[in-house]
Amino acid sequence: MSETQQTPTTGARLIAEAVGTFILVFGGVGTAVFAAGFPGDPGSPVNVGFLGVALAFGLTVVVGAYAFGPISGGHFNPAVTLGLAAAGRFAWKDTAGYIIAQIVGGALGAALIFGIAVGQPGGYVGTLGANGYDEASPGGYNLLSVALIEVALTAVFLFVIIGVTSKRAAAGFAPLAIGLTLALIHLISIPVSNTSVNPARSIASAIFGGGEALVQLWAFLVFPIVGALLAGWLFKPLFDRTRALEV
Numbered sequence: 001m002s003e004t005q006q007t008p009t010t011g012a013r014l015i016a017e018a019v020g021t022f023i024l025v026f027g028g029v030g031t032a033v034f035a036a037g038f039p040g041d042p043g044s045p046v047n048v049g050f051l052g053v054a055l056a057f058g059l060t061v062v063v064g065a066y067a068f069g070p071i072s073g074g075h076f077n078p079a080v081t082l083g084l085a086a087a088g089r090f091a092w093k094d095t096a097g098y099i100i101a102q103i104v105g106g107a108l109g110a111a112l113i114f115g116i117a118v119g120q121p122g123g124y125v126g127t128l129g130a131n132g133y134d135e136a137s138p139g140g141y142n143l144l145s146v147a148l149i150e151v152a153l154t155a156v157f158l159f160v161i162i163g164v165t166s167k168r169a170a171a172g173f174a175p176l177a178i179g180l181t182l183a184l185i186h187l188i189s190i191p192v193s194n195t196s197v198n199p200a201r202s203i204a205s206a207i208f209g210g211g212e213a214l215v216q217l218w219a220f221l222v223f224p225i226v227g228a229l230l231a232g233w234l235f236k237p238l239f240d241r242t243r244a245l246e247v
Contacts, residue, residue, distance in 0.1 A: 008071045010097070016072035017098050018105030020064040024057070024076050025109030025204045031056035032129040033113055050190045057195070058183025065175030074175065077198040078102055079228035083158035086232025089165070099200075106204035114208045130209030131196045131220045139191040146193045147223050153185045154197040154227030155234075162235045196220040197227075 008016070035048045048056075065074035073090070075081045078099040084090035110128060117124035130136070133146040160181045164174040182197075189195045196202045202220035206213040 010094075013072040014097055014101040016068040017075060017101040018108075020068045020072070020074060020076040021102040021105035021200050022109040023064050024060040024198075025106045025201055026112055027060035028053065028057035029110065029129040029201065029205055030113045030116075033117055033124075033126065037126075050187065053190060054183045054186035057186050058179040058181075060179075061182050062175050062179030065178060069175060072098075076102060076105075076200070078200055079154050079198060079224040080158065080161060082225055083154075083228030083232040084162070086229045087158075087162050087235050089162065089232075102200040103203055106200040107207055110204035110208050127209035127213050128205045129194060130205040130213035131194045131202050132212060132216050133193065133219060136212050136216055137192060138194055141192045143219065146219060149189050149192050150196055150220065150223035151227040151230070153189055153195075154224040155231040157181060157185060157197055158228045158231035159235060159239075162231070163239065166240075193220070197224050199224055 031048060032053045036050070036053050037047055061074075061076065064076055068074050073084075075084070075090075075098060081090060081095050081098045081102070085092045085095050114124065114128060117126070117128075127136075133141060133143045137146065157178075161174075161178055163169065164177045185197055186195045189197075199221045202217060202224075206217040206220075
């Protein structure tokens with residue numbers, strides 16, 4: 001006798017999204033705050049640098065997707081939720097609940113990071129890994145550069161997510177592929193925008209980054225969502241065309 005497969009409740013799915021986004025922000029942004037700029041001897045630095053931060057974000061998605069993907073689908077990102085809805089892979093009626101849960105989870109992750117960070121000597125005076133353009137960009141990149149990279153890389157992220165979760169994809173490898181893609185995205189774009197591709201992550205940092213981070217937050221809501229929606233709408237006409245097999 002086969003076991004009856006039970007569908008997770010709406011509450012369980014929302015909690016899974018909140019916890020998964022909490023892990024993503026705490027793991028990724030926490031690495032940027034605590035380990036990326038830690039002062040060490042110039043000849044023997046102890047910080048993890050951009051590479052470490054990129055890997056941290058990728059790893060958080062891998063572990064979160066394997067742990068909570070079977071419950072909620074493992075979005076942990078409002079842009080992913082909207083992109084999947086645009087692609088017909090997720091119900092539009094469920095997007096608002098997911099996005100709220102993701103924002104709450106991300107904010108809790110940022111709050112924990114901030115609570116820990118203020119305990120260092122002299123307190124904490126950073127921006128909690130906030131995204132930015134112009135003077136707030138790590139490399140001083142302007143708004144157009146940030147718009148281009150955030151739209152393009154979020155679209156790439158969604159193309160990968162939709163592709164590796166399709167019925168034709170190899171089973172069981174989706175979280176790994178998605179996590180590696182997010183790490184690659186960070187390697188490319190940390191110097192440009194400090195990498196968003198995730199409005200919930202941007203909101204979480206901006207809450208505690210304050211000032212310019214809040215003023216510029218709009219860009220990291222708009223550009224990732226535009227990229228995700230474009231990918232969602234374009235995936236089927238670009239990649240999902242099929243033809244009947246000839247006998």
